[in-house]
Amino acid sequence: MDVRIYLAGPGVFRPDALKHGERLKALCAEFGFTGLYPLDKQVPAPITEPRSQAAWIYQANLELLEQADAVIADLNFFRGGEPDSGTSFEVGYAVARGKPVVGYLDGEGSYAERLRRQHGHLCGQPGFDCDGLHLEAFDLPLNLMLAVPAEVVVGTAREALQRLAQGLSR
Template sequence: MKKIYIAGYDVFKKDSIQIGKYYCELCDKYGFKGLYPLDNVVDFNQNKNKIAQDIYKANVQLINQSDIVIANLNAFRGKEADSGTIWECGYAKALGKEVYGYMQDNQTYLDTFKSNEKQLVDGTYFDMDNMVIEDFDYSINLMIACSVNKMIFGTFEDSLKALQK
C-alpha cells in the first residue's frame, strides 16, 4: 500500500487533528495510507527551539517514508502557499517522490492581484512594490507549477481520485 504524506497549512487550523483524521480516512478509502504531520509524537514540555527541531525531524522522517506527497497549495496568509509546505514539496521532489498539489480554483497568479494592486508597464505587470508579477498562466509560482507531477483544482479528495486514474 502506497503511503501519502499530507502536506499543507491545515496543521495550523483549530480543528487540525480532526482534519488529519479525516484526510487519513480518505486515504484509506482510496487504498492509501495517510501520513499526517500531526501524527508525530513531540514533547511540548521543552524549549521552543527543541520542539521546532523535533517537529522538523519527525516530518522529514514521514516524507522519507512516503511514496507520494499531496500538498495543499492554496494561498496561506497572503497570495502564496505556505512556505513550509513548499519546502516539503521540494524535499520530496528531490528524493524522487511523486508530488501532487491541489488548489481550490485555477485563476492565474496574476489574476490574484486586484487592479489597484498591479500596474502594467511596457507589457510587464508590477506590484505596488515595483516587483515583477509572474505571468506564465499558472496558479502558483512556476517553480512549483513545473515541478509537481500534477496540479489538481479541487480538494484533497479530488487529488486522491486523480491518483486512481
Template sequence: MTIRIYLAGPEVFLADAVAAGEAKKAVCARHGAVGVFPLDPIDSALADAQADRWYAIYLRNEAHIRSCDALVANLTPFRGPSGDAGTVYELGFMRALGRPVAAYSTVAAPFTERTRAFLGDAARRRADGEWEDAEGLSLESFGLTDNLMLDGGVRASGGIVAVRDVPDAARWTDLAAFEEAVRAIVAACAHG
C-alpha cells in the same frame, strides 16, 4: 503494496487539525492508500534529542516525508496569494527525492490575479502590458495555480494540480479537490 501519501498543507494550523488530518486520511483509505499527516506520531531519536521544539517538529516532518511514497500538497492560498511556505518546502523536498507529487487548491483564481489583489494599488502595468509590483519586479502571468516552480514540479513528477473553487467558509474543509489529487497520485504510483 500500499501507497503511503504525505499530506502536506496548512491544516496543521487549524484548531481542529487532528480532525482535519483524519478526514484526509479517510479519503486516502477509500482509494487504497495510507495518508500520513504531519501531526502523526513517528519514532525519531534525533527529534527526541532536540531542545528546540520547532526543530524537533521539522525533523519529524522530514522523517514522515522520507517514509512516504508520494505527497499531496494543499496549495490553497495561505496568509497571502501563495501556498503555505512549509507546504511548498515539503513539496520540493519530496520532488527532490524523486517521488511523485500532486497538489490541489480550493481557490480557482490564478496566481497572477491573487497576487494583484494582494498588492492592491501597488500592482501596476508596465509599458509592455505586463504587471509589476511597487519595486518594479514583474508578476508571473502564466495562468498557473501558484508559482511556476510548484506547478512545474508537480507536472514533471507526473502529478496533477486539482482546483475547485469553494466558498471561503469551506476552503480548509472541502475535500473534493484533495480527493481528485489523491486519485491521480494513487494511479500514478500504480503505473510508475
C-alpha cells in the same frame, strides 16, 4: 502494496488540526492509501524549549516524508499571496527525492489572476505586485518552482488523491 501519502498543507495550524488530519487520512483510505499527517507525531513532553521543539518537528516531518511514496499538498494561498512556506519546502523535498506530488487549489487561473481575485490589495498595475515587482507570467497557477514539478489540480484533497491514484495506476 501499501501506498503511503504525506499530507502536506497548512491544515496543521487549524483549530481542529487533529480532526482535519483524521478526515484527510480517512479520505486516503477511500483510495486504498495510508495517509501520513504531520501531527501524527507529537513533540515529546520533555522537549520544552521552543527551538528544540521546532528541530524535533522538522526531523519528524522529514521522517514522514521519507516513509511516504507520494505527497498531496494544499497549495492554496496562506497568510497572503503564496502557499504555506513549510508546505512549499515539503513539496521541494519530495520532488528532490523523486516522489510524485499532486497539489490542489480552490480556484482556477494563472498566479496573477488568482492573486488579483483573492488578494487584490497585493496587486499593482497589471503584471506587477503592489511593490512594483513583476508577477510571474507563465500562465501557471503558482510560482514555477511549484507548478512545474508538481501536478496541480483545481479542487480539494479528494481531487488530488484521484489524480494521484490515476498516475500511480499507469
